[in-house]
Amino acid sequence: MNRPASRSEPRLLVPSLFFIALVVAAVGSLGAPLITSVATTFQVSLASAQWTLTITLLSGAIATPVLGRLGAGPHRRGTILATLAVVVAGSALTVLSLPFAWLLVGRAAQGIGLGLTALMMGVARDHLPEERGAATIALVSVASTIGIGVGYPLAGLLTELGGLRVAYGLGGFVTAVAFLAALRSIPVPPEGRSARVDVPGALLLAGGLFLVLLLASETSLWSQHVCLAVVLAALAVLLLCTWTAYERRAKSPLVDVRLVRHRAVAVANVVTLVGGVGMYLLLTLITRYAQTPRSTGYGFGLTTFTAGLVLVPFSLLGFIAGRFTPRLRERIGAPLSLAGSAVVVLGAFVLFAVARSNVADLLVAMAILGFGVGSFSAAMPAVILAVTPQSETSSAMSFNQVVRSVGFSLGSAVGGLVLAAGTDTGHLFPTDVAYTTAAWIGAAATAAAALTTLALARERTAAAVR
Incomplete structure (x- = not known):
């Protein structure tokens, strides 16, 4: 595999790639913990305020494959800088005292940044030695997940201290820093690349x-x-x-479907979809459960900020798993690592389903979920990139990011639908049983993902023996 000489690697490349992926994920997730504050500040319904999250996911999913194709060509550095500039401009719109419609425009612009994660992986694969590049790609993949856990508590704290605009102001500040980091450290791609959208x-x-x-x-x-x-x-x-x-x-x-149809890539994308559903489903369940008033007979009545702190173990253990997984993957293989990760996430669902009588139970469930999702995210790129040409890295991983975004949306939707179905007429909050039902649904989906990856691992082992 031809790579540029490692001596040409910018000194801040790896931390910049990680930071940019972390920032765009955290900024993209800001809509979730701020929905109530948006409704109150702009005097709109909760359904309308929900669009501050929905429109971000929509613009991110639509922009990601386009950015992935542009990232495969000679203008990848320009694409990264232009995209971050759009995110910075969108962040400014969320901070300025403008009507609600402009807030949605700003959130849509911020969502475009979600497509940068795949480009960060392409940069790492092109400009780092193979072993370090693989570890950096795994770390970038994890960053795109744990950024969600970072954004929730920070947004909640800043909203309580200074209001909605201050929380969005943090997004504007970190995206501006990310732009400067990219301007300083992102190299031009190797010569001979071409890309047509x-x-x-x-x-x-x-x-x-x-x-x-x-x-x-x-x-x-x-x-x-x-x-x-x-x-x-x-x-x-x-x-x-x-x-x-x-x-x-x-x-x-736009996407080389011949690669997507490859059995290993297809299985990886299916597992990514199911894993995304499971992750966002459990995040939805735990954060809503933590904020449910004690007067309902369950829940802990936590504030937005305190409930956000419940996600800290998710981010911390996710980061640890991201550092640990590449070494484990070298020993047992990526498919088996994926299966093990799914089993860990399954454990988090089971724990929440059977034990949630105190906040400590939620913290442990979040820690287990974070470790499983972090390991899952770190192992996933290796499965896909093992059969992907180096020049197609950004495109292949962008499709995987789209699948992940769809999984996140479906997970949030499944949680909302199950809890809505479990809400008695005339009541504001669902029954405790509804949470248990939703948790077992997530456990079943995660178990299916584990079995799918185990089948892939057995197939790889049989092929190696032959």
Whole structure:
């Protein structure tokens, strides 16, 4: 594998890649803990305020494959800087005293930054020695996950101390620092690269993803307008199938579906989807449970900030797992590492389902979830990149990031739907049993992911023996 000489590596490259991935994930997640504050500050409904998170996921999912294709070409450095500039501009819109519509525009601009994670992986693979590059890619993948755990408590604290604008101001500050870090450390890509954005493919994929994420985010469609939801779901499937067929014939596809169809990559993406569902489902359950008033007979009545602190073990153990997993993966292989990670996440679901009588139980469940998700995120890129050409790193990983975003949205939606179904008429909060039901649903999905990765591991072992 041809790599640039390690002596040309900028001194701050690895910390910059990690920091940028952490920042865009943390800023993208700011919408979740601030929904109530947005509704109060702008005097809009909670459903409208929810769009500060939804529109970020939408713009991120749509922009990610386009950025991944641009990142495979000669203008990757310019693409990274331009994207961060858009995120900085969007952050400014969230801080300025403007109408609610401009806040949504700013959040959409911030969401575009979610597509940078795959480009950070491409930079690491091109400009670092193989072993260090693999470890950095794993760390970047983990950063894109633990950034969520970092953003929640900080946003809650700043909202309580200085209000909504101060919390969004933190996002503006760190994205400006990320832009300066990229300007100083991101190198130009190797010569001989070319990339042409497949505009028809991008439009088809954007349409399909928009409908998928809309249906996942707007759960009221399924409860109040079932026929419309079914029609939109059918249209989403049609658009995505049309996109797949078009990409197979395109000379310069947005995503090389031949790589996506490879068994190892396909399994990895399916497991990423299920893993994303499980992660966001349990995050939703635990944070909502922690903030539920004690008067309901369960819950702990924690404030937004205190509930956010419950996520600290998630981020801490996720980071530790990200550092530990690459060495474990070398010993037992990436598929088996994925399976082990899924089993750990399964343990977190089981613990929450059977033991949540005090805050310590939630902290332990979050720590276990963080370790499992961190290990999962660190092992995932190795499975995909093992069969991906170096020049296609950004494109292949961008598709995986899209799948992860869809999983996050579906996980949040599943949690919302189950808890809504478990809320008695005339009551504001769901029953305690609804949380147990949702936890066992997540456990079943995670168990399926573990079995899928075990099958892949057995297949790899059998192929090696032959």
